Amino acid sequence: MATTPSAGRKPTIRDVANVAGVSHGTASRVINGGKWVSPEARDAVERAIATTGYTVNRHAQALATGRANSIAFLLTEPQHLLFADPTFSILLRGAAEAAAARGATLVLLVAGTEAERANVAEYVRAGHVDGVLLISSHEADPLLEILIGAGIPTVACGIPLGHRGEVPHVSVDEAGSARTMARYLRTKGHSRIAMIAGPRDTPGGRYRLEGFREALGDDFDPELVEHGDYTEESGESAMERILARSSDIDAVFAASDLMASGALTALRRAGLRVPQDVAVAGFDDSGLAERLDPPLTTMRQPWDQISEEMVTLLQQVVGGGLRKSITLPADLVVRASA
Amino acid sequence: MATTPSAGRKPTIRDVANVAGVSHGTASRVINGGKWVSPEARDAVERAIATTGYTVNRHAQALATGRANSIAFLLTEPQHLLFADPTFSILLRGAAEAAAARGATLVLLVAGTEAERANVAEYVRAGHVDGVLLISSHEADPLLEILIGAGIPTVACGIPLGHRGEVPHVSVDEAGSARTMARYLRTKGHSRIAMIAGPRDTPGGRYRLEGFREALGDDFDPELVEHGDYTEESGESAMERILARSSDIDAVFAASDLMASGALTALRRAGLRVPQDVAVAGFDDSGLAERLDPPLTTMRQPWDQISEEMVTLLQQVVGGGLRKSITLPADLVVRASA
DNA sequence: TCAGCACCTGAGAACGGTCACAGTTCTGTA
DNA sequence: TACAGAACTGTGACCGTTCTCAGGTGCTGA
Secondary structure, three states: OOOOOOOOOOOOHHHHHHHHOOOHHHHHHHHOOOOOOOHHHHHHHHHHHHHHOOOOOHHHHHHHHOOOOEEEEEEOOOHHHHHHOHHHHHHHHHHHHHHHHOOOEEEEEEOOOHHHHHHHHHHHHOOOOOEEEEEOOOOOOHHHHHHHHHOOOEEEEOOOOOOOOOOOEEEEOHHHHHHHHHHHHHHOOOOOEEEEEOOOOOHHHHHHHHHHHHHHHHHOOHHHEEEOOOOHHHHHHHHHHHHHHOOOOOEEEEOOHHHHHHHHHHHHHOOOOOOOOOEEEEEEOOOOHHHOOOOOEEEEOOHHHHHHHHHHHHHHHHOOOOOOOEEEOOEEEOOOOO | OOOOOOOOOOOOHHHHHHHHOOOHHHHHHHHOOOOOOOHHHHHHHHHHHHHHOOOOOHHHHHHHHOOOOEEEEEEOOOHHHHHHOHHHHHHHHHHHHHHHHOOOEEEEEEOOOHHHHHHHHHHHHOOOOOEEEEEOOOOOOHHHHHHHHHOOOEEEEOOOOOOOOOOOEEEEOHHHHHHHHHHHHHHOOOOOEEEEEOOOOOHHHHHHHHHHHHHHHHHOOHHHEEEOOOOHHHHHHHHHHHHHHOOOOOEEEEOOHHHHHHHHHHHHHOOOOOOOOOEEEEEEOOOOHHHOOOOOEEEEOOHHHHHHHHHHHHHHHHOOOOOOOEEEOOEEEOOOOO
C-alpha cells in the first residue's frame, strides 16, 4: 500500500510517486518532461504534484546534476559609479527578469574591494553558479583574468578590451552609434563639434570616439576632445576644459547622458544656450535624458534586449554551445537639446 | 592506504579526509569548527584543505542541513521607481556586501508583474532561500501577506504599514527626522513652510508628514501640503500646485531628494530663487542631493547601516532568535538650499 | 581493579533529487 | 510461433554534505 504523503515535511518526489502510485524514477521522468512515460502515469503524477503541492528541491537537484541553475551578476565597478549611474540598475533588473523567465536564479556579486574580489573569485570557482554575467567596462579587469583562467562560463556586457576574441559579449554597436550621432549633428549644420569621451580603457570610451572621428573625417579636431569617467561631475569639468580652449564650438557629443548632463550645467554657467548656441547630445537614454532641461537628444541603448541576450548567450555557453558575440544597434532619439 | 585525491573532479570532503588520514566525519567537524577534535587532526585536515584546494559544496550542504544559506532581496516596486531612484541601488549593494561578509548569498527577486509575483511566491515558498529582505513601501503589498502566511522569515525595509507589529523591520526614524528638519527650517526664520509629502500608503508619506505637522504645531497649514510619489516629476507638479494656491511660502520640505529636485525646477520656472526666496530641503541624501544646483539640505538616511542591520536581523529571525525591529536616526545635512 | 567520564573518532544513514540499468509488457515481423 | 525491438517502469547507486550513534581511548576516584 502507498504510504501517506507524511506529516509536516515538505513533499518530496517520493511522496508524489506514492500518491501517484508509481516509482520515484517515473515521477522524475514526468517532472523533467522526459519521453517514454505513459499518458496514465503522466496524468497520475501531475495530479499528485497538484494535490501534494510539490516543488523541486533545487539543492538536491543541483547536487545530483552538478548544475546550480543559477547565474551571477558580477559588478566590478567602483562604488560611486553604481550609485550614480542608472544604467546598472536597468541592466540588473532586466537580467533578473530574463533569468527568472528561464527558471534560473540571479545572484548578485559585488567585487569592489580587494577582499571582496578574493571572496567572489573563490565563490565562483567553487562552482556555486553556472556562469557569470560580467558587468565591467575597464580593461584588464583582474577578475576577468581569473574567470578565463578558471574556465568559468562568462558573458561580458560590452566588448571586453584586451580579451575581445576570448570572451563572448553583448554590446551595442559603439562605433556605428557614434557615427550615427556625429552625422546627425553634421546634417543639423554643426561643424565645430566637441566630444566628451569616456575613459580610454573602456570600450565606450574607445570605440565611440573612434566612430565619431571617422564620421567627421578631415573636420575632426583633437583639440575638441576631452575624456571623462561617465559621471556627471566629469562631464562638467570636461566641458569646462573644452570651453577654455575653444569658445567657438557649436555642438557637443557626450559618451553618456550623465556626462551630457554635466556639460549642460557647464554650458549654462558659461552663459551659452542649449540648443541655440550649442547643441548637446548624449548616449544611453537611461531615463535621465528625457528629464533634463532641455530634454536630451541621445542614442538609445536597447537595455532590455542587452540583458535578455546576455542571459540567453550565457546559457548557451554553459550548455556547451557555440560561443558567439552579439552586437546590437542603438537608436537615435531626437529631443530638444540637439 | 589512503586513496589519492582523484583526478579531474573537484575535491570533496572525503578527498580531504583521505589526504589528512582521518574520516570524513572528522573532516566535517574540523570544517565546521566543531569541538572534540584533537589538535593533530585539526592540523592535518587544515593542511589537507590547503593542498587540495577544497571548498564546500553548498548544494550538498544545503541539502544536508536544510538551510540554503542565501537570502532574497525582493523588489516589489513598479519598474519606473527602480530606474529613477538611486535609493534601491544603494540598498541593494549594501545588502549584497553585508550578506557576502556573512558567507551568505544574495539573490535578486523582482516581482513587478502579476506573473512575476506568482513565480516569486512559489520560489520563496519552496524554501530556496532562508529568508527575504522585502523592499516595498506600499501598504497591503500582496506579497507581504503571502510571506506572512507562509511563515517565511522576512525583514522589511521601512515600517510595513498594516503589519507593523507582525513583521520585523529596519527603518529610519521617520517622524523624528521630519521634526528635526521642520525645526531647523523654523530656526532659520521660515514660517510659511510647505511640504511635498510621499504617498499616503507609504510609511515615509505618512510619518514624515506627521512629524512635520507636530513640529509646526499651530503654524501647520494643510493648504501647504501636497503629495507626490517620490519621483522628480511628481515633486515638480506638487510644487506647482502649492505655488498656484499660496504664493507666499518661504520654504519647502520634500519627502525625497528626487521630489526636491523637481521642486527646484518648478521654483526656477516660477522665477523664485533658492534659497533667497524659498528654501528647499529634501530627504534621503542619496547622492543626488549634493549634485543639485544649489546643493540640497537634506536628512541623510544611514544607508549602509540600514542594509547591514537588515541582513543581521534577518539572520536572527532565520535562526529563530527574537524578532525585534530597529529604528535608526537620520542626520541633518546642511547645504546651500536651506 | 574497574566503573565512570571526558574526549576523540569512524561508520553509516540520511537529505532529495537524477540517472543507468535491468526487467516487463506490447507490438510487428520473419 | 518465436523473437527482436520499442515502450514503459522500478530499483538502487550516487551526488557531497551533516549528524547521530556506537565505540575507543586515557584519566580519575572509589
